Structures are given as C-alpha cells and as structure tokens.
Amino acid sequence: MFKNKYNKYQNLIYEIFEQFQISDQSICLITKNNQESIYIYNGLKYFFDEDSLKLFPETEVLPYDHFSSPERIIQNRFQIINEAYSSKNILITSIKNIFERYPEIEYFKSFETFKLGHKISVFNLVKVIESLDYVKKTNVEVINDYAVRGGIVDIFSPMYENPLRIEIFDDTIESIRFFDSETQLSIENIDKFFLSKGSLFSLNEQKILTFISRWRNYFINDDERYCDIFQKIKNGNIPEGIEIYLPLLFKNTVNFFELFNHHDIYSSLNLFHEIDIYDEFIKQRFNDENIDHKRPLLKPDKLYIEKDELQQILKNVKNINIKEINLQPENFDDLINLINKNSFKENLLIVTSFADQIEELCKKIHHKTQIISDFSEHNNGISLMYGEPVTPFFDERNNTYIFHKEVIDKDYSFTSSVKKDDMNIIKNNDFSLFKENDYVIHENYGLGIYSGLETVDANNTSNEYIKIIYADNENLYVPLSNINKITSYHKKNIDKGIALDSLSSTKWKQKKDRAIKRSIDHAAEILDIESRRQKSSSFSLRIDDKSLQEFNDEFPFTETHDQVVSFNSIQKDLSLIKPMNRVLCGDVGFGKTEVAMRAAYISAFSGKQVVLIVPSTILCDQHFNSFVKRFMNFPVSIKKLNRHTTLKNKKEIINDFNNHKIDILITTHIIFNNEVEFQQTGLLIIDEEHKFGIKQKNFIKDKQSNIHILYLSATPIPRTMNMVYAGLKDFSFLQTPPSNRLNIKSFLKTHTSQLLKEALVREKSRNGQCFIVQNDINKMENLKNEINQLLPEFRIGIAHGKLKKADIQKVMSSFHAGNLDGLICTTIVEMGLDIPNANTMIVINSQNFGLAQLHQLRGRVGRSERQGYCYYLVPNMDIPKLSKDRLASVIKNSKLGEGFLIAQEDLEIRGGGEMLGDKQSGHVENVGMSLYLSMLKSALDNTQESTTINDIEINFYDSAYIDNNYLPSAIERLKIYRKINKIKSSADLIDIKNNLIDRCGKMPPETKNIIENKKLEIIARSIGIKSIKSNKLNTSFLITSDFSESKFDKLISLVKSDPQKFAIDQENKFIYKLNELESITRRQKVTDFLNALL
Template identity: 30%
Template sequence: MVEGKGQFAIRGGILDIFSVDRENPLRIEMFDDEIDSIRLFDTLSQRSIDKLEKVKVLPAKEIIYSNDKRKGIVERIKEDLDKYIKKLKNKKNSDFAKQIKANIERDIDRFEASPYFPGVDRYIPYILSEPGHVLDYMEDNLIVFLDEAIRINHRMDNLLLEHHELCKGLLEKGRILPENIDIYYDYEDISGRLEKKHNVHMSTVISGEYGRFYKAEKFENYNILSKQMGSYHGFMDILVNDVVEWKRNNNRVVILAGTRARGEKLRDELISNNIEAVYIDEKNIELLPGKVIITRGSLNKGFEYPSIGLVVVSDREVFGIDRKTRKATKKKTKGVKISLFTDLNPGDYVVHQTNGIGQYIGIEKLLVDNIKRDYLKIRYQGGDFLYIPTSHLDTIQKYIGAEGKAPKLSKLGGSDWIKTKKRVKESLKELAEQLIKLYAQRRAVKGFAFSKDTVWQKQFEDLFPYEETEDQLKSIEEIKADMESSKPMDRLLCGDVGYGKTEVALRALFKAIMDGKQIAFLVPTTVLAQQHYNNFKERLKDFPVAVEMISRFRTRSEQNKILRDLKKGHIDVLIGTHRLLQKDIQFNNLGLLIVDEEQRFGVMHKERLKNIRPNVDVLTLTATPIPRTLHMSLIGVRDISVIEEPPEDRYPVQTYVMEYNDEIIKDAIIRELARGGQVFYLYNRVRTIDIKGSQIQELVPDARIGIAHGQMEERRLEDVMLAFINREFDVLVCTTIIESGLDMPNVNTIIVEDADKMGLAQLYQLRGRVGRSSRLAYAYITYKKDKVLTEIAEKRLQTIKEFTEFGSGFKIAMRDLE
C-alpha cells in the first residue's frame, strides 16, 4: 500500500503511485498490457475520488538520467580516476591511490549494474552534462523578489562551507574524486544571472553592505512604513483597547479568527465591549475605514500599514498560539482498520472461508473463458492448488498463529476443516457465556455518571491549535459517552506516536474537572512527567485548574505539600510516575485515572489504583499495546478506540537495520546537523556512557554533545533535557529514558546501539521519538559487527525493519500477540 509521497506499489495488474506533486495517490489498472483506467483514490478508505484521462507522474529523485548515458558517465569517471591516481603516485602516495581506486571501481561496478544506487549523488558532475539553474528556466523580463539578500548570501556561504567540509572528509577517505567538490553555484553566479531580470530587493534595514548587491546602473529606493503585530495571548481587554484606537484613527481592521466558531465568539466579545464588529465568511468584501471585519483564515503574523490605514490581526496574535491546519479528511467506512493485518507476501499462510489453511504462493495470470485475469495461487496439502480471482480477496485472510511454527495445511475437499470450524463454534459459544457473566458483573458496579459538556468544555476544545482528525473526534465521542454512563469506563486508546492521543486525554480530563473530580495521570518516566506537566499548564492556563506533578524532580518538602493539597482537594490534576502508586497518595475525590504508555507498567501497578477506587473511570493510552491488553480489547473485555490517521505532512521514518559502522554513523550525524536538526544517540549502558560521549565527540568534533541517563541527579537530568529541547546540544547520548512520549520535533535522526538487546515494542517506541515533524526522519538500528544474533533478536530486528509505514504500532502488537 502507498501511504506517503514518492511511494509506489504493484499488485498484479494494479499499479498505485503517489506522485510528489499530488495530494492523493493514483491507481492505474491494466488490462493485459493496456491501461484500463486511471483514478485518484483516498489512502485511508481506498475509495476512488476522481477519474483521469491522462496523468503526468513527476520523479521522486533529484538526479534523473537515461540508461544510454551510463556508458559515457562511467568513461568520464574512469578518465578522471586515472588522472588523479597518476597525480597521487607522482606525490609518492601509492597506498592512498590503491584505496581510492578500490572505492571508485566498486562504485563503477554499481553503475554498470544499476543506474541508481546509494551514493550515486557523489557523481553529479559526471551525470549532468552541463549544470543548470532555476533562473535558466525564467524569461528575461521576469520580476524576481529577493527577501533579505544579505541573509541569502550568508546562508549560501554557510551551505557551501558545510558541503566543502563534507567533501574534504570524503576525499581524505578516498570516497570521492576532486571533481565532486564544486557542484553548487555561489551568490556571485546568481547575482550575475539576476542582472538580466527585473529585481525587487526587500530588506528590513538598509546597510552599507547592500552596495555590492545592487549592480544595476539605476535603481529606486522605496521606504514602506509597516508594523509587526504583537501577541495578545488571549487577553481580550488589551485587544479591545487597540481596536478602539484603530477605529478612532479610521483604520480598516481585519481579524482572522481561524475557525467560524472562534470568529463568532470574538465578534460577540467585541460587541459586548461596545465595539461594532461583523463576522463575514465571504472573501470578496469591501474594507471600509473605521470598520472591523472578522473572518475565517490564518496567518503566521499580523501586520499594520499606517500610510494606507490597514490593520490585519492573525489568530495567532489573538489567541497566542500557532494554529496549524490539516487537510479535510474523508469519511471512513467501518471495517477498514482490520485491513492493516491482512498484508500478503509470498510464503504467508492464509485461511480460506471454505477450504481452510493454505500457503499463498503469488499472483498468476490465467486465461479462463478467453479472458486473461490475475489469480491468487494458494497451495494446499498434497501439492493441490486453489486459484482465487483478485476480486475475491474478501474470501481469505492472513493466518495468525504461533510465530516460527508452520500450521498444518488443510486438504482440498477434505472434512478436517469442517470439523475444526465446528470445534471453534463450540469454543466461541463457551466464551460468549463467560463474557455475558463478566459483563453482568461489570454492569452491577455503579460508577459516576459525568454531566454533559459545559460551556467551558466547548471553549477549552476551541483553543486546540489544530483541526482534529476524524479518528480523534470519534475517539472523543466514545470516551465522553463512556464517562456519561453510570458504568465505570475501562477504555484503551491506541494510536501511533504523535497522532494526538494526549489531546483526546486532555478533553476527558477537563470533563472530569467540570464535575469536581480529581484526575490521576500515570506516566512511566520523570522526564515525560515533566513534559506533560509543562504542556498541561500551558494548555489549561486560561481556566482555574490546579495541575501538579509528583516525581523525583520534586524535593521532599515539595512532595509533602502536594500530598496535603491533594488530600484537601486543592489539586485537580496530579501527574506522576510510579510514585502515584504508593500508599501515602490519598485523593479527596478521584474520578478518572489516565495511564500513558501502558506497556511500561505491570498488571499490579495498574490494578492498584483501580482497587483503591473500584468505580473509577480508566483511560489507557498506548502506541503498541502489550499482547495481554490487546487480547482483552479484541475479545471485548475492554473497549478500544483507535487513532490511525497520521498528521498531515508526516512521513514514515526511514529505518536502517545494520552492523555498527563508524563512517555511516558519522555521515548520519553530519547530514542531520547540516539541515539544522538534532540527533538522539541511544547507548543503554550507564557505566560507560561518558566514554561513548567522548567517542562521538571525536567522530564529529563540531557537534555539541550532551549526556542523559536515569541515574543522574534529578535537577541535573532536568537541566540537560531542557538544554537539549532549547537546542543547546546537537547530539544527546542517552539511555532508554527518552523511550516514552517525549515530543521534540527538531530531532529527526536516532541511532540505536546494540539494538539486538532490546524488545520489539521498546525499539518501536524509540523510533517514534523522531519523525514528529514535516521533515523526513532516519532511524539507524545497529548491532555489533560480526555478532551472531539469536533467532529471537533477528526476528525482532526484521520486524522493526519490515513495519516502517504509518500505523505500525498495531501490527507490531499483533506480531507480539502471535
């Protein structure tokens, strides 16, 4: 299945392509060797959106060349290699000459085998016959805007310097030829090309340095007076005062409110302060002096142009948050979720409704009644084969059983499968009776029925700075319905890392607070507790809600005060680690328990709080549910809500499972730092972690290295983590303390050492620490060179490599459940 831009998938006569220039992927259906239809489809529901007559698919690679050019490319590389080796031998550097000759000849063999291979970008000067520039594609009479030309020049100088340093290191190791160094244009080249265009330079300030940028003989200077809007952070009284002043000066005022609901709420607020304001959805409206218009929409920053009397205020200034929008989502049909478990590969065991267990061999084309079609080929006992049309995929599903143990194949036309189904029906009947008894017992316990949503609840939800996904809204509805019921809630909320589970939990938490109940929020690590505490304080700042945290980041006196306030009912939300489970924790009126990253807690841990208050509502958050929890949810003992819709502009993490190699690790760190990012280096041995930090420093001397582990003094650990969040370090060498829930969008490369010693869910959680922004993220899962892996470790690493796409947490949990 294609899930992200640049991907493609082939299944028989169906080709799916997600072109980089489109919002939805394409499905091309073939009839023999002819195209039968081209359709746009939705990745979530797999339903068609539109039919197309023709389509242009753009390449996902930056380097494109035809096969017939390969011979010339290889000849040019060989020619330059011979010249360089001769030059090295003249300087009596024959050992290095042998090294570079071996490296480059290895790449030449790769060129001859395939036009594209990892590292092909090292040969750009040989692939491109002549360099090109974006300005070459533009007409001479074009108008070009340059925003802060001096900064553009400085940024280009820095990029060229980084490129030259990278090439210098590769050249010293004999990995590239000298020709590869000068492949980028500098600013002088660009300014020369710009002389033929009509240029508009925009700058905040004019400095003497600008003289060398203006090469035109004649230019005019315009000074446009403008003001950047300051933020109101939700303080309406300050906004009201400014609006009054703007109206008095006869300015035209436009306020962007993000959504209609916010816009109408803001209009009512201004009217209540005797300011005439209107909310309008139309875009083509005349702006009249002295009038205030509120509408939907969003801007990064508002602005004021005093000379023309125009003021534009963005939703960010009004509400004090960045409102990021996601594209509108399509309605999903029931039953799509289960398709996540039905991916088929040759060799997989399948179950046919009528014929039982068989082995999937592949897809074959067969001519039946003079019509050539694709069929699934399934092998059964005794070498018999069953051919199923691809249109009848719904008659089979993937076999789920004990990992590593092949099931016994059914016999086509035999009676064994019929007997097996009969036994299963009897077992299901027995299970159903047990479940009926269990549900009767659960319903006998009366819980607290929470009230319907309040006005404050709606206001709180309106302040969420994103457009909710369909899955989030559905999960919120299910949780609220549970809470409003008198039956105690026991719901599992499953969603991949970064899919918005915390916001769903926050809304349940706020609902409980509105009825005067206290909330216990249980997390596995102190660092995660601190991050949740900071986020909750920020999210709840506009409401009279007392949030506290109890963990080893708190001193003994601070903890004692929290315990006293908790018992008196002065604390609404208490966030904590295992410390929450100790006997001295006494709530005044506990109404909701939320468990984050439940796979990190034992059964006894979670049941302790339930036993203290048997009628308490319980909400469990997880990305990879442990097999016991998932099993309980699948058989209905616990209710389950699933968020499987990824945020917009989120890409699957590129995962590499490999032997540890210093050069690859160094290259990975340098590449991430070159794009302004940060790196997690996971090293799970506290005793020698400082030595590892020094080794990384030697490997990448320019990087700023930080070290964090669970045995550090509490305040020191907190300082290190906050410094890393504030980008004071480039690389954080750390233990699995980062495993749970940390949200650092600027960290987009993770390197895991000795990954074979870690569990499957643990590796998945660690990989989930990166890829939480619109940047492509990388995970390097490494093990010691030449180490013989155990069968279990090998399967774990294979699974983490296999499941890289969105929503893989469920698949990994299913693999564990097997």
C-alpha cells in the same frame, strides 16, 4: 533608540519588495541558508500572493551523502522550474543550491498535455508514460509511479501535489481527477493535465548505458563488482544516495543560473566569502567520505560547480544596500518593555507561531491591541496574529514594524501549526493478509502454503479460488466466499521448519478440537475476571454541551475526524453507569492527549476526580505543564506527584486529594500506595500503558472497581490486544496524522564514528537537534568525548534518570530552548517528550531494545514539517534473529500511524505464549494465533449467548469473481475479497463498490455478481436465512430458527396461495420456482422478494 549589537535586524524584506516593484525582470535572491530563505519567503507573503514567490528548497542532504533528498523536494523543484517563466516572480535560493549541478532545463519541462475528450487509447497513453521512464506499480503512492487497471491509468507526476487518475473509454479521455495516495480515492476533477519526466533519477536503458560508460572512464582503477551502488544502477534499481553520481547519468549538466537565466540576481551577502566557506565544506566532506573503495567518489570539481566559475558568474550580482531597522530589541521581553514605555510611535504587528499564546501576549501589553487573522486587517496601533516565522522588518508604506516572537527570542524549537481541514486518512490495513508462499491455516484442513489465486472453469462458468498446498503436494481450492476460513500462521521459531498438515489425515482435527476446548476454558476465565467489574455501577459523568463546547473551542488546532469520533465514543462511555474500559491507540503526536483532556474535563466538571498515571517523571512534568496551560481559563485544580516531589509537599498533595481539593492529579508509579483514597475518582487515565505491569494497572481498579478507565498507547501490549480482540476492552484508533507531517526515514546501520558524525552534521546543518540514545549510563561520557573529538563545536548534553531533578530540568530546558545541538540520553526520552526542532534520532545498540521501544523512540523526531531521520545502530549485523525481526519490523512499518501495526508484529514475533499465557501457548502454536483468537471470540460469543449466523452460502451457479484484467494485482484482489467478506452493512458494501469503480472503472458482470451476492448475504443474515441456491428452475432458501414467526407466516401464505410457484420441502427449505435462465434476472427477483419480507 536601543540598538542590539547582536541582532542588527535589517530591512531586507521591504527592500526586496521595493526592488521588485521597479524591476522589469524576475528577481533571484541568494540567501545564506534554507532557514533564511524561509523567513524571507514568509515575509514577502505580506506583500505578494504566493504565485509571485518561488522558494527553491535545499536538498536536506549533505555533500557526498549516503541518502537521497526527500521526494517532496524533487517535487517542489520540478514545479518551480516549470512555473519560473510563466510570469514575473521572486525566486529565493541559497548558497548550497548554486553549487549543485542540474540536468538541462528541458528535462524538467512538461512533454505532453492531455485534455478531456482527447483521443488516445490506454495502450498509447502507457507508451507515452513509459517513454518518460515512469515505473509500473500495483498502486501509485509516490512520484514516478504509474498503474493500469482496465480503462484506468494512475500516474504520479512531480508536476502536481497529488497523483492523477485518467479514465479512458472508447479511446477517449472521459475523466481526469486527482486522487489521494493514501486512500487511493478520487478527490478533485480537472479538465487537463501535463506530463513531465517522473524523476531526476528514473532509469532507462540509455541512461544506464551512459552511466556505465562514464563510470568506467572515470573510475579506471576501481573494481565495479564490489560497488553496491554501481551494481544497483546497472540492474535498473535506484539506490539511496544516487545523487553523488548525477554527472555520470546525464550527457550534459547545467548550473543553477542556466536554469533561471531570465532572473536578475540579487543578494545582501558577501557572496564571495560565503562561497569560499561552502567550497571548503564540500572539500572537507569529500575527504571525510572518500575512504571506502566500495563507494568511490567523484571529485568536487566533477560533482559541483567550481568556486571560480561561480565567482565569475556572480561578479555582476546586484547588491542590496540595506538599512538597519530602527527598532532592535534583544528579545521579546525587551520589545514589550519598549512598547509599555511608549518608546516609539510607529505601528506594530506582533506575530507568533503559537495561536494559543495570543491572548496571553495581549495581557502583557499596556496599550489597546487588536487580534487579527490576516495582515490586510491591520490598521494603526498594535495588532497580534498567528503566522509563520519571519525576519523582523519595517513596512514603510504604513509605518509598521513586523516582529515574530519566536524569531527574536531565538526559540528555534517552534514549528508552524496551521489549522487545516481534516485529511481523513483511512488506512485499510488487513493485519492477517497473506502473500504467496506464506504459511496459512484453513479452519477445516489445517496448515498449508498459500499458492496464489487461480481461475477455474467448470460447467460453463469461471470463478477464482484460493490455492493451498498441503503435505505430499496435495492441493486444496478454496472458494473466495470461504476466505474467512483462512488465516495467516506465525510461529516464534519459524526458521526451524514446519510440518504441513495432510488432507488425508485426522491429526488436524485432533489439534483443532483441543484448541477449541482450551479456548472455551480461556473464555470462561476472562469473563470471570471482568464480570465482577462489569456488574458494578460507575459514576455517570455528564456535563452540559455548552460548557464542553467552551473547552473544546479553546483547542488551538482543528480536530481530526479520528479525534472527534474517538472522543464521542469516550463521552458516551462516561455517561453510562457501566464502567468504561477503553484503549485509545494512536502514534505519537496524533492527538491522544487532547482527547484525554476532554475526558478529564467531563469528569472534573461532573464533580469527580481524575488520576492520570504516566511512567516517567519527565513525562509527568510535561503533562502537568500541558494540562495547566490547557485548563488555564477554567476553575480546575491540577497537581502533580512524582519522586521529585518533596516529602512535605507529597503529604500535602495526598491529603488535598483525599479531601477532594484536587480535581486532576498527574502522577507516576508513586501513586501505587495505600495512602491515596479513590472513592471520588471518576476517571483513571493510564498513559503509555505498555509501560505498566498488570498488578500496577489493577491497583486502583481493585480499590475502586467502578472507575472509568482510559488507556493511551501507540503500541498496546499483547495482553491489551488480546482483551480488545476478545471484545472485553473497547478500542478507538487515531489514524490521521498531523498536517504536513512526513514519514520518518528509518535505517539499520553498523555503528561507526563516520556515520555518527555524518548524521549529526546533517541535522546541525539545517539548524536542527539530535537525540542520541545510549542506555548504558556508564558509557555516556565516553560517547560525549567521541562526539566532541569528531565535532568540537557540537554542543552536547547528557540526561538520565539518576541525575538530580535540578540537573535534569536544566539540561532538558537548555535542549528545548535550542541551546544544545544534541542530547545523549537513556530511554527517558522515549515517553511523551515534544521537541519539534529535534528531527534526528540515533539509537546506540538498538538490538537490545523491544519493538515498542524502538517505535516510541522514533516517534520523538519528525514532529514538525521537516524530514525526520532515525538511525538504529548495531555493533555489526551478526545479531540474534529475534533482534533482527524486531528491527526489520520497525523499519518496515515506518509510515505515520503504524504504531498499531507494530503492536500486531509484536504479537507475531513474541509468539502466543507471551500474549495469552503459558496455558495457551501450545494451542496457539498448533492452530496459529489468528485462528485461536477467532476460536476465543466464538467461545466468548457463545458464553454470552450470541446468536450470530456465521456462514451464509449464496450461489447462483454463475461466474462471480474479480477479473484480473479489471484489477491485475492478485494481492489487491485478495484484499478486496477479504473486505467484502468482512462487510456487515449495505452502506459499507456501497462504499467498496464505489471505491472499486473509482479505482478500476466500470465493473464487468462477474465482479458485479460478487457485490450483488454480498448484498443478498447481508439481507439473508438480517432475517435468518442460512443459504440461497438458485439455478435456472428453482431457488431454495434454507431457513434458521432466527427467522421470525411473522415472516414464516408470510411464506406459508405464499405456498397456500400459489403452490405452482412456491413450496416448502422436508428439509425446511423454502422453494421459489423462478424458471429463469438469466442469473442477473434471478438475482434481481430474489432481492425484490427478500426486500418484501423485511
């Protein structure tokens, strides 16, 4: 049998399985690193259920790091330590973990258990929570948070994957449920919960005093006044990188084996050798980092377990003597050759991380194969299945070899891509929400300062108002029903000072009137531009559902809800003769390309051509490969055209396209010429639309005005956003991130060699890769030399647009295959590259990049289940304010799916002139962007003869507000008021009502009144009623011209039949003489009355 001297695959997984079977104790297996731990863990899942397996994760930070471990790591560790003694198990850990110091095991254990029916008040439960050092927040989003709203207590314990919501009534726990930290909505009921400490580093007074005392005893000669971390901890704040002072925060610490003292220790390594290596690495890191007097470091023997102590503990470790497996292929192709030559008779299971490759792999094997979904389905012969990466092993029980394709190919660029149910994450972002002391514009009174919410008592009722301060400290109290009249105000040079408007002056009215006049002219200009296109008839693109379903079924993942909704909208657009004009917005990796492919499928199978335009040659190549692979089983001709296409091939491709021999053409700016004919083009897709100018985007549209157009972007440009706001472009939004993706940690840092080295080492230590963006091509070689001097073994390549096609392809292929640790590149990497193993992005001179570029670059990393890091480096912090604003914005909006928020910030930072053109810039600055857009929308509606009733007044002269005891956070109340104000349907109102009850508990009467008022407003709007005013004697209805003749006849009949109860006055108001003191009863009677009119 052929043996590969480089691989020497050992049958470790099966040996561990056998050892566990005969052992009475739990087993702790020590591995070389986290990746080996994961591979072994995945392999053992073929023999055990996951309850019997514990993978103790590494922290993903370096010794003496400036950053903290991702919270999911802390969460996993808490759970494992708590579960480790519950039953016999296999614990898998690495060399790195056994060097760490830990708090004593009691710190991790659950302190309290609570069940349904447990007698406890909210006050006492909060006392327990605070005794465990949880931190009070408005909303619970991360571990160690808790929040209280009336009888509801939310808490995120590291013991659980999701936060808990406990509902207490009459000092009894009535409900316990998990909720989604993104949507804040409940997802699952449970009957009991456990509480442990919320975090390793939650701070209380005693812990802070312990830290201060130990710090001063250890760092006798260091001035604590200049140490940022010391000052933060002293003031009760948890800084990044607090882990380097862990021994100073706890009275006692223990080693790893004291945490798991019931486990027998096993390893197949030369442990003493591996311990020597990591011990040297810790010392090297200490020497590298111990250069900043403002960040003094504990010596290695204080922060870590000493080498001698570890060797003493491990002298009785049980070594696993492992045999090599007989089959040792060099790579996957070698394995296929051995199979096809009948070189062995054993059974074989081939596993791959790419579900869409399985059928192709079957075709390479010249023997009967079966595709299975679970190891238990494997019998004799050769089977293939989708699965996570695993080290090759031999299962002696059923004479079967298990090989994972990407592992034996050493293709580390793959990532697990498990099909999961849609998480349906809905982020209810309010882009124009304002905070206290923000500048705001009131539609009728102008520019003031928002001063918060204030409850005002008058006429035996209480209501909450928005307080705005104007010039000369004049105050305006705005009813919450008029919240739609208030918009946030942003100005490009806001730091130069702003003059507030005066409530006693007419200057605001003059500015507003000029802006309204300009918005009307602007609306006419926009409509004139688009009307020509809208009047033309496009191709109606339709195919039968069965054909489309066949294509959709080949998608190897589960579509998210957003993808389905967006595609359904696009499919409907394509079926109409009105040309589609739609923007599909979604962050990188959220599935825009798949939606575009389905649209292309419809066009191609409707007999019409598709043109996909991308801004770079690299992205063109990548899209071409993706499309060819996706359409592999369908009769579709796909070609690419870019600057690397030879002149001969270019002429041939253009000729074939003009003669309709090409169904889908993927191309770059090269398409903008007069040689290409678009008469049979049904669909134009523009990817990364923010990279193209107006003339370029209009080039094909001008030649073929009736073409369907789909724009793809993570950060739409201001002009596109303007068209969306104006209603002239349709908009679809992909908000749901891929399964298991983590938010990327983003940092603004001063560029130093030590920081660069640290970032590169951190990524390399977890077998990952790095992008280093240097946009100055002339400085790339110097940067490469600097990195080579810092890290001689770090494999680095260079890529930029001026290289030859073959050179770019060579370096990109090498990087994609994992043969390079880092890639120095220009912003060519910004667009569409997908390398899941690259999870660190370093942007040199980030102050010179635009906001969309900064976001797009960050999107190139964190595309797998690993934590992604993005470093925005600047030469120093003395950079222009506009650059500071951009960088602050991109760091603030760092959650998954926030590309659209980046676009919003772009509008505000750039100012109105860049968005709407010079003609509008002055008017936008005078009235604010939000109000100007509202004026523009109103002007467009009026031009298009919209008859929507805008303001409807509902007043029952009673209290109608959200009590601060029910929802304590003023900003959260403001969000709810805004949502209620924007609602147009009863179904949406029911959702808000249910969400409020879920989050805050049973509604008090005054909050119910808001919901009931809105319900009446929705009905009133639908039938043409402008206002409803109800006191204890009469209820009046102001009727508009939209009120139908048949309904008016009903009112006349009521007046005639019962004039003592009904009347119509001279102001065209219908009077309902209820003579009812209780407003709750009046509301119900008015609701019943209006429903009878419907």
